[in-house]
Amino acid sequence: MRFFFVVIAFFVCALTDAQQYYDVTKFGAKKDSSAKATAAIARAVKAAAAAGGGTVYFPAGKYLTGPIHLKSNITILIDAGAELHFSDHFDDYLPMVESRYEGVDVTSFSPLFYANGVEHIAITGSGTIYGHGKKWWDFVEGYKEGQPRSKWQLEFDRLNKDILLPDDPKQMKRGFLRPPFIQFMHCKNILIQGITIRNSPFWTINPQFCDNVTVHAVTIINPGQHAPNTDGINPESCRNVHISDCHISVGDDCITIKSGKDAPGRAKARPAENYTITNCTMLSGHGGVVIGSEMSGGVKKIVISNCIFDGTDRGIRIKTTRGRGGVVEDIRVSNIVMKNIKEQAIVLDMEYAKVPEEPVSERTPRFRNIRLSNITAYTKEALYINGLKEMPVSEISLNDVVFEAERGITLKNAEDISLNNVRVNTQLGPALKADVAKRLSVINLEAKQLPADAPMIWLNDVKGARIQDCWPFTKAGLFTRITGPATEKIVVKDNLVEDAAIQIDPEVKAGEVIKR
Template sequence: MFRFLNIVIISLITSIVSAQGYYDVTKYGIPNDSTFVGKNAIDNIIQKAVQKGGGTIYFPAGKYLTGSIKLESNITIFIDAGAELHFSDDFDNYIPMVPSRWEGTTVINFSPFFYAYKAKNITITGRGLIDGHGRNWWNYSEGFDDKKPKSKWENTFFENNKNVLAPPDSKWLKRGFLRPPFIQPMYCENVLIEGITIQNSPFWTVNPEFCKNVTVRSVTINNPHSPNTDGINPESCSYVHISDCHISVGDDCITIKSGKDEDGRKQAAPAEDYVITNCTMLSGHGGVVIGSEMSGGVRNIAISNCIFDGTDRGIRIKSTRGRGGVVENIRVDNIIMHNIKQQAFVLDTRYAKSTIGPVSERTPIFRNIHISNVTANTKDAVFINGLEEMPIEDVSFSNIHLEAENGFDIHYSKNISLNNVFFSGVKTSLVKIENSSDIDLKYLKLEKSTEEKPWVSAINVDGLFIDGCRPKKGTKTFLQLSGKTTSNIGFGTNDFRNVSQVVVKDYDVKKDAILK
């Protein structure tokens, strides 16, 4: 009797789940032993769900082989623990080509592995694995030979992209076709990606474009030894939340972008209102990077409570002349960096070679960037590099503990503040400033005295105020001044009892450069 009742109850539950739009793919002829490319079958299941207003496409434990999957509104892809969704490395499984964006330029390209266009309420979730088997794509990208006859994919790509607004220096104009992103929703609203493990992406991994209200949480991304396989790249989106992710990739771990050059300015879609928190980043060119494709602008970004361990750089903001766009209102707080191979922080508007020109829509602007509560073990501390015609402006560093070989290196910048910065292991000047103005240095600290290099080197600096510094015994020189435009150098309350020479001036420095 009880057994009969249990069967009835289970049947009722199954019916209710089915009625609510729950589709177990194994019930629709898709085997879980990776013997069948289920692209069309999966598309058919999604269409069945769409006809009923949406639903959950469920992958139970097992291995599945598929091509590109297009998500529609109100569709959830649920990849359960023990389930592995493997994507075919046959390029034919990603055609027909679709509207896409590639490194900030609008194109028609191979379908992303997970793709959505103008959809709402889409989700990829679960504790399973998705594997892009990207090596064929990587090999093509790395070994392309433009002397060989064009393939059918190249012919299709060129036919679809005759009028693309590609930057003139784009290498991919010679490559014939482009690798697709792994997950790319475009013009979508309410996007959720959570829990899953992603590996071997062909190109950028999680790449929302022109989306609103995007959440990426508790996602693990592994793309080792692979070209341009950035982790999470939300581009020209608004209200983005990235949290609790673990990332180790062949390029940048998390990158914020908004389009490249003329095409990016034409779209005029900024990346705005992003929160990045509680993430760990291992292998990668940068932990969190803004740019260099930022022609639509980047604003209102909060980065906090993250650990970078072994990335080439920590926080990197980069652009170049010709790109245009404004990066502003950036807050970085409570970060730990370990074994950073190059710089802990980079702010650079000379990412590519260029010549000085008049300020225009092509001129990048960085301003209002504030960094606090950071502990970093790195080779170089900070590199700030603005333009003659457009200095980087309004940047502060507060409560920073740096173990580094080289200190701050600041060029063409304005309104820069360092407050309570502790250095250890530095072999050069703690702060080197060139062609900049309005610099405040307060409460700089050095673990051991330095006899070889001055604490601060200022070359053609107009407006430098130093306060609260107390060098240790054995310090030879505190401040070295150079350059005929160096002026308005002021001191607050410092303790220079242990310094042999407080100021050394080169011959070209004006007599009245130091304020009385």
């Protein structure tokens, strides 16, 4: 009797599990892409939602579809051997929906996967989804100002008459905004796992104003050439985001953290916070992990660890400009290997766009409390920090880092900077140049290779510096050059060099450099 009840319980559980699956082919979807499956998929989603939730299942096959809109408690399961091919007919992505484009709130084309105000949603499986982005890319790159506006641009104009525009509204006024591949708005408890994504029209995974987002073991492949703005993962104004074990090769930044642009972003005041990014590999892309430049709502409490960047233009990049406002703070980067980096391994730039200096206000951005450690980088330029005259970059530390670079470290308009156990081998210029800086600590800076005509360290208009326990290895020439009439309170001590290797230019006030 007990065995009988166990068997019955097993079959009841099996039946319950089976009832949770909604095979799209049972709702009319064709597995050979002979007809669009948009309506059939929508029926499967609706049936699952009516039952309180379930899994919309794509068995092996090739499906052609328009946008897929998710509801609460829905999992999209794309099985091994299944391919979802999204239509490249622009009309399929009408009617336009609430969206966000580069930090500005708009009504625009439906994203390929879309949800708004729902919870407990997932896209999982071992299958592949194709965005067929080329037609979208070609339209944008081929559009010329002044040519007749398309029906899609006219519809955009009609729906966006009163939107709050950024400082430079050119893109918004053009009025043809490609849809992101996956954009979830105002959602909670999101999982994207296991799938392969190819050829996105625009940003690939782009949650907005969401809480508790997990992106795990996802592969994203967008062409490195002629695929503009095809970033990999762009969580914007979200909380509690977890990105791990992903493989990304794209036509723009691999992973980007954003929180709105200029006045629209400040008005929302929704920071990006509590993000962890780990165990990812980034190949082709403008940047490995990038913060900004749309960071007007603020970015804080971000941890990036155990990643490899191989072939990106830059490794870690934090960028903004005057007019953005917002604060980037409490950032930790550790255990990173970078190879074949075409520009800077690490860049913190507050003049991403050249804007005239202005008084400090809510339009003034800030970078502070950023810690980088245990990094090895083979790159064109090691580190570039460029703050604003009215708002220097502050509280930055670099610990246990090795750079093999054409050019070394540049600091400008920066304060409270600490370099500890850093090796910089350069082919051009000094290992470290600091220009207009305050409170600089350099301890155990090493250089195995330096150009013969450059000092290892060049300080210009630096107020307060400690240069200690540094070693240029075999360099017999100039160790430190100190220049600038604003220079003061410089201590150079316990370095493996002769006093003659320290050059103090005449404009430096007497007594401001102490050699021990």
